[in-house]
Amino acid sequence: MAVPKSSFGVFVLQMMVLALICLQAEGQGLIVGFYEKSCPHAEKIVSNVIKEVMAVAPSLSGPLLRLHFHDCFIRGCDGSILLDSTTKQSEKFAPPNLSLRGFNIIDRVKLALEKACPGVVSCADIVALVARDVTVATNGPHWEVETGRRDGKVSLFSDPVNPVTGLPPPSANITFLKQSFSLRGLNTKDLVVLSGGHTIGMSHCSSFESRLYNFTGKGDTDPAMDQNYIARLKLKCKPRDQTTLAELDPGSFKTFDDSYYRLVTKRRGLLESDAALLNDPETKAYLVQAISHGSTFFKDFGVSMVKMGRVGVLTGSQGEARKVCTKTN
Structure with a gap:
């Protein structure tokens, strides 16, 4: 339904408030060392894979860092950017995300973690940890990554291109x-x-x-x-x-x-x-x-980065820990 011009400002404000309620989060349930008992070598496994990748493909550092941003800004940091769709109607296929690269690296990390700790580490946490590790690998800062995110089950093509709540375009003022x-x-x-x-x-x-x-x-x-x-x-x-x-x-x-x-x-x-x-x-x-x-x-x-990593997270009994990052369980 078309929105009358006189009501457009109110409509936009309502949309922004709704998005604010949906997206803002304090990161409840996230802690440093979440997998200390359930998968004690999780962060080391991620780090080792990224060191191997950066040694041969350092140009993937930027795309892998950007992947975390694109994930968190749509539906929160829930790994929804990773989901495939047979009809190409998931976030991954929306125009702002077509230039993303490095999905195969996330899959590689996930495979290593599944061998060590089946069904434990979420894909959303993998994306957050990889973002930190590629930063470190390119001589950037190290920070303690809070973990405990669960993976979302919804990924929509329309979300990244929403004019109010979507990803900010390169032309944004x-x-x-x-x-x-x-x-x-x-x-x-x-x-x-x-x-x-x-x-x-x-x-x-x-x-x-x-x-x-x-x-x-x-x-x-x-x-x-x-x-x-x-x-x-x-x-x-x-x-x-x-x-x-x-x-x-x-x-x-x-x-x-x-x-x-x-x-x-x-x-x-x-x-x-x-x-x-x-x-x-x-x-x-x-x-x-x-x-x-x-x-x-x-x-x-x-x-x-820690603040961004808390946006809209699913924790506890919410969501799931995907066995494969490209599809829900």
Whole structure:
């Protein structure tokens, strides 16, 4: 049913409040060392597999970190991003998730854990642990991951593309980004800190093509982006290029460091959502702090990842521990 324009603002507010109730969580039931008795070597098993993977495929670090974000922002951190669908109507097949990679690595970790502790460790916890371990493997910070999540049984194609509660697009402005994070119980600091995860990984040219070739529909470029950077990107990304990847943090995309923030302050953030961090006093101030001698970025990243990992979790008798991450039991 169409929503009258006069009621649209109220409708959006109602949707946001509903999403807030559904998604925010305090992480009840999550603890560090949840599998200490039921699967004492669980974290070591995950770590060993990721070390093996990073030794031969370090470019998967960014996608595997991003997988945790995409999971938690839709239905909470319940592993729903991993579910397959014979009709391709699960989250995995929605446009914002088509560029995700590393699902086979999650399956590999799950297989190792099933051999050691059948039916014990949830796929949602695997995603959270892998996100931490790929960060560490790329010289990033270590944090204690709370575990005890259960896996959800629902995954809908429509959720990631919902205009209010879906995944924030690469073109999102600062207002939308702050609202999106707030819906999940995450604040403005969490937004700018977690954006720092773009220090590793790559993005398809199609995610920022308009900034290079048709920003306002008049064949122009984005004035908020450094023109020399635009010229370099045009050499790599041609119009309507759907396959080429560009580094989010050129020259350092396999190393977790503060160089992402340095690029953003120089108007060389690749995505509009990166550049948007310059348009808010709090996020802009953090950009400056993150590249100073007194930077707290590494510590802050762990804190914000723990907060994100609590969003909308299923614990206790809720959900299940999938035996195979791509399908429910």
